[in-house]
Amino acid sequence: MTPVERLGLALLHKFDPETAHGLSLTALRAGLVNLPGPITRPRLQTTLAGMKLLNPVGLAAGYDKNAVAIDPLSRAGFGFIEVGAATPLPQPGNPKPRLFRLTEDRAAINRFGFNNEGAAAIAARLAIRQHSDVPVGLNLGANKTSADRAADFAQVLALCGPHVDFATVNVSSPNTERLRDLQGPAALAALLDGVMQVRAQLPRPIPIFLKISPDLSPDDLAAISEVALTSGVSGIIATNTTLSRERLRSNHKAETGGLSGAPLFEKSTRVLAQLSRLTEGRLPLIGVGGITSAEEAYAKIRAGASAVQIYTAMVYEGLSLAADIALGLDRLLARDGHGSISAATGSGRGEWL
DSSP states (O other): OOHHHHHHHHHHTTSOHHHHHHHHHHHHHTTOSOOOOOOOOTTTOEEETTEEESSSEEEOTTSSTTSSSHHHHTTTTOSEEEEEEEOSSOBOOSOSOOEEEEGGGTEEEEOOOSOBSOHHHHHHHHHTSOOOSSOEEEEEOOOTTOSOHHHHHHHHHHHHGGGOSEEEEEOOOTTSTTGGGGGSHHHHHHHHHHHHHHHHHSSSOOOEEEEEOTTOOHHHHHHHHHHHHHHTOOEEEEOOOBSOOTTOOSGGGGSOSEEEEGGGHHHHHHHHHHHHHHHTTSSOEEEESSOOSHHHHHHHHHHTOSEEEEOTHHHHHOTTHHHHHHHHHHHHHHHTTOSSHHHHTTTTGGGGO
């Protein structure tokens, strides 16, 4: 972190978390943030579900919900970015306050509830984005009041799919009531079938990822892996936020919602390793949850990830964390004699099983 970035973070932390979130996006759009541009090295360049990445460090969904800062984020050092979640209709989400910093735990709890401006508005912004070497994807969601939530995912993909490089089916957010019920094998298979039918009609067949919860049992993980392998999805993102509150110190630990950040690292990495064992390289995995450093990103890769995503750690470490992690990964790969990300993927899986 530069002194300027450190000062900016300190100022943002004077505001309530949701206001600070909005101010950071405003600063990005206004050009007030120093951006490093694309970060790449030969060892970092990789392929994820057919997409060429300059580096394997992505931005997780939830930061740029309405696709308002795609162009600056594409110059922030990420190898790929994911915006959203988008729902068919605009919705305000849950009542405020709904975002909480757990500073002592380097974590956050959110119960946003898929607040967004709706797929039409988001599609319009995606359609005019500047195309770069950084793939842009969209997290697909469902409206809280929808009579057919499974159909919502296909509807958003139909509208926004022509303008993105990948899409993620998000049935794992804990903040929309009964949404996680769609992770059941039968419901998930039907939902994915509808999504894949829409994918087949897009101008180009983009990768479809499935984002899962860290709170699943081993039997649930096995069932979901089987559905993923037979449905035609391109990979699995492990994981979303957790409902667990183990070993938290913050006064906000009793707040309802999904927990993200450092306390999620171990739990999400164990789920990732289990998925790696279950899928045995037949599907690429994206590791997300609690990454705060290059060492932790490398641990996710060694546990089975082909790429990683970050978000909450930037609240405490700044946007420069993306570039720091990417360059740190290059050093770690060189140290261990790996010439590529794929050479390291899964090399330490047994440590997490």
